Structure formats: C-alpha cells, structure tokens
Amino acid sequence: MSNAWTVVVFVGLATALLKASGPVAIGGRDLPPRFLRLVEALAPALLAALVATQTFASERDLVLDERALGVGAALIAILLRAPVLVTIVVAAVVTALARV
Amino acid sequence: METDAGEPSFRQSFRRGVRDAIPLAIAVGLFGVSFGVLAESTGFGSWPAIVMSLTTFSGAAQFASLSIIRDGGGAAAAITAAALLSARFVPIGLSVAPVLRGSLPARFVKAQMIIDESWAVAARGGGRFDAGALIGAGLLLYASWLAGTLAGVTGGGLLTDPEALGLDAAFPALFLALLAPNVRKRRLLVAALLGAGIALALVPFVRPGLPVVAASLACLVGWSRR
Numbered sequence: 073m074s075n076a077w078t079v080v081v082f083v084g085l086a087t088a089l090l091k092a093s094g095p096v097a098i099g100g101r102d103l104p105p106r107f108l109r110l111v112e113a114l115a116p117a118l119l120a121a122l123v124a125t126q127t128f129a130s131e132r133d134l135v136l137d138e139r140a141l142g143v144g145a146a147l148i149a150i151l152l153r154a155p156v157l158v159t160i161v162v163a164a165v166v167t168a169l170a171r172v
Numbered sequence: 173m174e175t176d177a178g179e180p181s182f183r184q185s186f187r188r189g190v191r192d193a194i195p196l197a198i199a200v201g202l203f204g205v206s207f208g209v210l211a212e213s214t215g216f217g218s219w220p221a222i223v224m225s226l227t228t229f230s231g232a233a234q235f236a237s238l239s240i241i242r243d244g245g246g247a248a249a250a251i252t253a254a255a256l257l258s259a260r261f262v263p264i265g266l267s268v269a270p271v272l273r274g275s276l277p278a279r280f281v282k283a284q285m286i287i288d289e290s291w292a293v294a295a296r297g298g299g300r301f302d303a304g305a306l307i308g309a310g311l312l313l314y315a316s317w318l319a320g321t322l323a324g325v326t327g328g329g330l331l332t333d334p335e336a337l338g339l340d341a342a343f344p345a346l347f348l349a350l351l352a353p354n355v356r357k358r359r360l361l362v363a364a365l366l367g368a369g370i371a372l373a374l375v376p377f378v379r380p381g382l383p384v385v386a387a388s389l390a391c392l393v394g395w396s397r398r
C-alpha cells in the first residue's frame with residue numbers, strides 16, 4: 073500500500089510541526105502575566121475536555137458505556153484522596169469488570 | 173501533589189516525570205501493541221507502522237489515520253483527520269513553551285515529547301509546567317509506545333485486547349486525577365466545566381479532534397476580571 077508511506081510522512085510532519093509551534097515561537101521566554109492567567113485556565117479546560125471526550129465520545133457519537141463506570145469509580149477514588157496510580161488502576165479494573 | 177519551596181533541579185524533575193509516568197507506560201505500551209497489530213492486519217505494513225511511531229508519537233493521530241486507510245478513506249482524509257486531532261498540541265505547546273528553552277532545533281526536538289499524558293504529568297498548577305518532568309515522562313512513554321509497536325508488528329497475535337483490560341479508561345482517569353488539584357479556584361472550576369461542556373456539545377457536529385481544540389476557548393472565562 074503506497075498510501076501508507078504518504079500518510080506516515082504527512083501525519084508525522086503535521087504532528088511534529090503542531091507540537092513544536094508554541095515552543096519554537098515563544099521558546100523559553102516568560103509569558104506576560106496576562107497570558108499566564110490564560111494558560112492557568114487552559115490546563116483545566118483542556119484536561120476536562122479530554123476527560124469528557126475520552127469518557128463519553130466515540131467518534132462523532134455521545135455514548136454512555138463501561139468507561140463512564142470506570143471514570144466514575146476514579147472520581148470516587150479521587151474524592152477519597154487515593155494516589156494517582158490507585159485511581160488509574162481502579163478505573164481500568166472497574167471498566168474491565170463491567171465489560172466481562 | 174506537593175508544591176516545592178525551592179526550584180527542583182532538571183535531574184530531579186526528570187526522575188519525577190519518569191516515576192509518575194510508569195503506570196501510564198504500561199497502558200501506552202499495550203496500546204502500542206494494538207497499533208502494531210492493527211497495522212499488520214490492515215496491510216499498512218510493519219515498516220510504515222514502526223516509522224510512524226518513531227516520528228509521529230501520538231496515539232490519537234496514528235490510530236485515526238490507520239483506521240481511515242483501513243476503511244478505504246484515502247491518504248488525504250487520513251492526513252486531515254490526524255492533523256485535526258493534533259491541533260490541540262498548539263494550545264498545549266503554548267502552555268509549556270516558557271519552560272522549553274534552548275536553541276531552535278533543541279526546542280523543536282524537546283517539543284516532540286509533548287503528548288497529552290506527559291503534559292498532564294508536568295502540570296504544576298497556576299499555569300506553570302515542569303520541563304524535566306515533561307521530558308522524563310515523554311521519553312519513557314515514547315520508549316514504551318515504540319516497544320509496543322515493535323511487539324505488535326512482530327508477534328502481536330498473543331496480545332489481549334487493551335480495551336478488555338479497561339485501559340482505555342485509564343487515560344481519562346489520569347486526566348481527572350490531575351484536574352482535581354487544578355480547580356480549587358472558582359474561575360478554574362468554571363473553565364473546566366465550560367471546557368468539558370463545549371467539547372461534548374461539539375462532538376456530534378464536528379470532526380474528532382476539534383471539540384478539544386474548541387474547549388481551549390474556555391480559558392478566556394473571567395480573564396479580564398482580576
């Protein structure tokens with residue numbers, strides 16, 4: 073499949089350039105405080121979006137499946153102040169058991 | 173997560189990043205195996221799969237482009253989908269840019285260690301990130317992603333499905349765990365809820381990848397007020 077190498081080259085280039093865009097443009101300079109304030113809110117916004125889509129999205133459908141149980145169990149673990157490792161394991165185990 | 177009074181050295185941060193990424197490395201490695209298996213079974217080929225894991229290092233972009241090729245979608249569609257999925261690396265890259273120092277080529281190379289998981293592990297709250305932790309976590313995950321891909325293309329028939337082990341829920345659980353200490357301030361909690369809301373609302377209407385990019389707009393909430 074000659075498509076494969078085309079995809080490898082262009083997906084690789086696109087991803088590498090997108091990853092590097094910020095660090096190449098800004099490169100080690102401190103952001104002005106106003107922008108630091110934006111970045112401070114960017115982390116929770118993006119993290120929450122990743123949680124939401126990786127829990128409830130499947131391609132372009134919103135779904136409620138075993139992942140929701142696992143992530144729900146993780147939330148309980150977090151509220152009980154479990155370490156991150158325990159939280160991850162709880163999510164995987166609950167999801168796996170729900171799929172049996 | 174404790175906030176250190178003094179600035180940790182690069183070596184300390186690097187070690188901490190590696191340590192924090194160990195449980196993730198297992199999950200990432202197994203997904204690497206399934207990427208390799210999928211590449212083999214769809215006729216994508218071993219070498220393209222290995223080179224892709226070496227040069228792209230993004231599970232989302234790689235799985236998406238591979239499944240589009242498998243379904244006969246063509247190279248252009250595969251590349252577009254992958255680029256949209258990788259678009260979130262622009263805001264993610266901007267957030268870590270102040271700590272990725274060095275010459276231009278050095279910054280370019282360091283930036284390749286950015287994936288969702290290494291970025292999340294390197295977050296120290298208040299909009300600050302730890303370069304050592306990002307690179308330490310990134311390198312460990314890169315190694316396990318590559319090792320997994322190699323195992324997958326060479327003999328992955330032995331593998332159990334990572335989804336049967338519930339490993340697809342491990343990543344959102346990690347992001348949730350890292351989100352929790354970040355939302356103590358009201359403004360940040362609102363940004364998180366808004367980000368999740370924007371992403372979910374867009375899922376049915378736009379191509380995968382864009383909902384997360386659009387969610388970054390939630391960082392504007394309460395920006396002008398001090």
